[in-house]
Amino acid sequence: MALLDIEKRVLASLDEEGLLHTLRELLRIPSVTGDEAVAQRWLAGQLQEAGLAVDLWTIDVAGLQQHVAFPGMEVERSQREAVGLVGTWQGSGGPGKRLIFNGHCDVVPPGERAYWSYDPWGAVQDGDFLYGRGACDMKGGLVAALYAIKALKDSGVALSGSLQLQSVIGEEDGGLGTFATLLRGHTGDAAVICEPTNLMLMPAQAGALTFMVRVPGKSAHACVRLEGVSAIEKYVKIHHALMQLETQRNSNITHPLFGRLALPYPLSIGRVQAGNWSSSVPEELIFEGCIGVAMGESCQAVRDQFVQALDRLAMDDPWLKEHPLEIVWTGGQFESGEIAIDHPLVQCCEQCVQDLTGQAPEFAGLPAGSDLRLLVNVGKIPTLLFGPGDLNRAHMPDERIAIPDVLQAARTYTLLALRYLQ
Amino acid sequence: MALLDIEKRVLASLDEEGLLHTLRELLRIPSVTGDEAVAQRWLAGQLQEAGLAVDLWTIDVAGLQQHVAFPGMEVERSQREAVGLVGTWQGSGGPGKRLIFNGHCDVVPPGERAYWSYDPWGAVQDGDFLYGRGACDMKGGLVAALYAIKALKDSGVALSGSLQLQSVIGEEDGGLGTFATLLRGHTGDAAVICEPTNLMLMPAQAGALTFMVRVPGKSAHACVRLEGVSAIEKYVKIHHALMQLETQRNSNITHPLFGRLALPYPLSIGRVQAGNWSSSVPEELIFEGCIGVAMGESCQAVRDQFVQALDRLAMDDPWLKEHPLEIVWTGGQFESGEIAIDHPLVQCCEQCVQDLTGQAPEFAGLPAGSDLRLLVNVGKIPTLLFGPGDLNRAHMPDERIAIPDVLQAARTYTLLALRYLQ
Numbered sequence: 001m002a003l004l005d006i007e008k009r010v011l012a013s014l015d016e017e018g019l020l021h022t023l024r025e026l027l028r029i030p031s032v033t034g035d036e037a038v039a040q041r042w043l044a045g046q047l048q049e050a051g052l053a054v055d056l057w058t059i060d061v062a063g064l065q066q067h068v069a070f071p072g073m074e075v076e077r078s079q080r081e082a083v084g085l086v087g088t089w090q091g092s093g094g095p096g097k098r099l100i101f102n103g104h105c106d107v108v109p110p111g112e113r114a115y116w117s118y119d120p121w122g123a124v125q126d127g128d129f130l131y132g133r134g135a136c137d138m139k140g141g142l143v144a145a146l147y148a149i150k151a152l153k154d155s156g157v158a159l160s161g162s163l164q165l166q167s168v169i170g171e172e173d174g175g176l177g178t179f180a181t182l183l184r185g186h187t188g189d190a191a192v193i194c195e196p197t198n199l200m201l202m203p204a205q206a207g208a209l210t211f212m213v214r215v216p217g218k219s220a221h222a223c224v225r226l227e228g229v230s231a232i233e234k235y236v237k238i239h240h241a242l243m244q245l246e247t248q249r250n251s252n253i254t255h256p257l258f259g260r261l262a263l264p265y266p267l268s269i270g271r272v273q274a275g276n277w278s279s280s281v282p283e284e285l286i287f288e289g290c291i292g293v294a295m296g297e298s299c300q301a302v303r304d305q306f307v308q309a310l311d312r313l314a315m316d317d318p319w320l321k322e323h324p325l326e327i328v329w330t331g332g333q334f335e336s337g338e339i340a341i342d343h344p345l346v347q348c349c350e351q352c353v354q355d356l357t358g359q360a361p362e363f364a365g366l367p368a369g370s371d372l373r374l375l376v377n378v379g380k381i382p383t384l385l386f387g388p389g390d391l392n393r394a395h396m397p398d399e400r401i402a403i404p405d406v407l408q409a410a411r412t413y414t415l416l417a418l419r420y421l422q
Numbered sequence: 423m424a425l426l427d428i429e430k431r432v433l434a435s436l437d438e439e440g441l442l443h444t445l446r447e448l449l450r451i452p453s454v455t456g457d458e459a460v461a462q463r464w465l466a467g468q469l470q471e472a473g474l475a476v477d478l479w480t481i482d483v484a485g486l487q488q489h490v491a492f493p494g495m496e497v498e499r500s501q502r503e504a505v506g507l508v509g510t511w512q513g514s515g516g517p518g519k520r521l522i523f524n525g526h527c528d529v530v531p532p533g534e535r536a537y538w539s540y541d542p543w544g545a546v547q548d549g550d551f552l553y554g555r556g557a558c559d560m561k562g563g564l565v566a567a568l569y570a571i572k573a574l575k576d577s578g579v580a581l582s583g584s585l586q587l588q589s590v591i592g593e594e595d596g597g598l599g600t601f602a603t604l605l606r607g608h609t610g611d612a613a614v615i616c617e618p619t620n621l622m623l624m625p626a627q628a629g630a631l632t633f634m635v636r637v638p639g640k641s642a643h644a645c646v647r648l649e650g651v652s653a654i655e656k657y658v659k660i661h662h663a664l665m666q667l668e669t670q671r672n673s674n675i676t677h678p679l680f681g682r683l684a685l686p687y688p689l690s691i692g693r694v695q696a697g698n699w700s701s702s703v704p705e706e707l708i709f710e711g712c713i714g715v716a717m718g719e720s721c722q723a724v725r726d727q728f729v730q731a732l733d734r735l736a737m738d739d740p741w742l743k744e745h746p747l748e749i750v751w752t753g754g755q756f757e758s759g760e761i762a763i764d765h766p767l768v769q770c771c772e773q774c775v776q777d778l779t780g781q782a783p784e785f786a787g788l789p790a791g792s793d794l795r796l797l798v799n800v801g802k803i804p805t806l807l808f809g810p811g812d813l814n815r816a817h818m819p820d821e822r823i824a825i826p827d828v829l830q831a832a833r834t835y836t837l838l839a840l841r842y843l844q
Contacts, residue, residue, distance in 0.1 A: 108699050111641060115705060210700045221817040222690035222712050223790030232691050239658050268644035269654050270704060271697035277530050278632045278692040278710035278753060280817045283537060288700035290644050331700060368645030395643040395702045
């Protein structure tokens with residue numbers, strides 16, 4: 001289907017140079033989860049400048065934590081302001097459909113500087129790529145959505161309905177920002193989360209549960225280590241048991257979007273810490289990680305399987321039998337979530353990609369937790385994940401985004417918004 | 423052999439009450455390795471009061487580190503004073519044999535308070551036991567030696583030769599204090615280290631080398647963890663390889679004192695740290711531990727075996743082959759050391775125990791590094807390990823010492839000193 005003249009006109013209003021400039025500036029503002037206030041306030045200024053009606057507020061974290069559906073949180077926020085930010089553009093044509101673009105501005109820590117070839121906060125361009133923590137996950141998508149809304153507004157096209165940009169915090173550790181945004185009353189008829197899907201359409205998202213496990217040991221001088229019980233040695237056994245659980249959970253996956261993935265529902269250990277002296281047997285080991293939640297599977301079912309796997313191990317280990325592991329479901333508790341693969345929002349986006357590129361987009365399921373499940377399950381808003389960037393680049397050194405992909409995403413958002421509101 | 427009258431008289435001069443009072447006070451002074459200055463200055467006051475000639479000096483750590491035989495160090499000392507302390511009593515009878523008692527006042531960190539039933543710095547007495555970090559390793563032995571010297575001095579017995587108490591620091595992380603004491607010129611004809619040997623005679627000490635290994639990984643988002651390489655997963659393989667190496671190194675041990683031990687030359691992992699986010703694949707893991715050095719084995723031979731075991735592993739692991747482990751021999755580098763089991767010092771001590779208790783003492787080899795190898799190998803001073811306390815209690819929560827054992831050690835030191843100088 002060829003583009004209509006009005007569509008071409010709106011697409012021509014997309015300020016690509018401004019988009020990249022804004023993205024570079026945003027990449028230079030560190031916004032590791034828990035420390036997003038500066039970035040949010042700066043973004044609020046951008047939304048204001050773009051002419052959106054801005055809602056910038058301090059999130060009552062302690063209050064939200066009392067809520068039964070609170071999605072979990074890992075970072076300590078008691079001493080730091082949590083800031084919500086929504087910008088809305090009302091079309092000139094009166095009430096109509098309301099489309100949301102949602103993106104998180106928080107990023108994971110950059111890790112060791114030595115692993116980066118570029119300053120993680122430098123927004124260095126090298127060839128077609130912009131480098132920096134958050135380039136791909138997901139400041140690229142967030143700024144692309146802002147400029148799509150600007151394009152529609154700047155084009156002067158008459159539209160009914162509204163477009164909304166939700167810039168959220170705390171996505172990486174649970175979804176505080178989107179949860180707070182929903183509870184503040186911001187809603188819509190459909191939403192696109194601009195997460196890096198490599199421009200694939202992802203109408204489904206696996207869940208992920210973050211856990212922390214304390215492994216007890218018994219300290220002793222290293223020279224008589226058999227008198228102690230090494231928490232590290234116990235961990236090694238636990239590690240094997242958990243990898244076995246992962247294998248079991250990933251056999252015979254039949255979901256059309258997930259069955260094709262190499263590892264649809266990973267179990268990953270992200271942190272391990274044990275011991276305080278090279279010559280002492282460590283009396284404690286703490287490990288943290290996350291486990292995927294399958295489509296249609298409840299979080300509780302996953303927790304039960306996890307606990308049972310460790311219980312089985314403890315049955316054969318006299319020490320662990322007497323000294324039980326302490327399992328805490330801390331931080332992000334992401335349910336899985338999905339909408340129908342032929343939902344009108346999905347079909348509309350599919351057609352936009354087809355018309356803009358001449359090629360049908362690919363579909364996939366996101367093997368990670370995301371705010372989709374909050375928008376769908378809590379907010380009851382049909383939601384699609386679609387954005388620029390390779391998820392494999394997320395959370396890594398030399399995170400980067402391809403500039404052509406950011407622009408392609410912005411064009412798609414622009415066309416999608418135009419068609420969805422019309 | 424019955425005790426002589428003069429021996430009985432000297433033993434009667436042993437101030438047991440004063441000994442326990444001083445031990446309690448010393449236990450209340452935290453002296454974790456690196457922070458021993460307060461304890462050393464306090465002890466200097468005790469030595470002064472006891473009438474010994476005191477040498478209290480600031481150790482030139484940076485200078486000693488240049489020495490080819492520097493025994494290694496783990497803690498950071500650049501901002502903290504390292505204090506040497508020696509107290510000497512010259513017998514009234516002029517020159518003669520010089521006997522050294524050596525003990526370290528540094529202790530390992532107490533670890534989590536929650537694991538202790540008693541304040542680690544409280545010196546609480548419960549039944550026959552005194553509880554506290556360092557009670558057994560080895561403030562008990564150190565104070566027992568001080569009071570043995572006092573007993574000889576206070577008894578007024580005429581002796582030629584001299585007795586010396588070396589209160590050293592930095593034993594737990596290499597042996598800085600004893601090394602500094604030797605290089606300052608303090609020497610003798612024989613030495614007893616008052617380490618907790620459970621009142622067994624230990625004329626031999628296995629060595630121990632402290633290592634730090636950096637395991638490289640490749641970061642990735644947990645949800646696509648196969649795109650990354652988990653440093654933790656690599657560690658699990660390494661752990662198995664190292665445990666296998668330990669098994670090999672402990673088969674067919676024929677040394678008379680070590681062959682009988684359950685695990686003469688342990689390989690123990692004391693610390694593990696990896697990752698900075700539960701949902702990221704960890705790009706690095708650091709582990710620290712120590713490996714025993716067998717009697718007659720060179721440190722270099724052990725290092726070579728360790729490196730070879732990890733090299734063999736890397737040969738079968740494409741990632742590790744391309745991304746080599748970084749192995750650093752940091753901190754304590756304890757050679758093994760021994761003197762003949764029938765050395766006159768050993769025989770003299772054996773007879774003292776026999777005469778005081780009516781029972782022959784047991785002999786054993788110490789499976790841990792200690793300052794013995796410095797006194798023997800660097801100082802060329804025949805040295806015996808003999809002291810109160812169960813090494814299995816060292817480095818553990820609720821470290822404790824049996825009061826009767828401390829007093830028994832003090833009596834043995836007193837009699838040994840008297841007989842050795844006569």
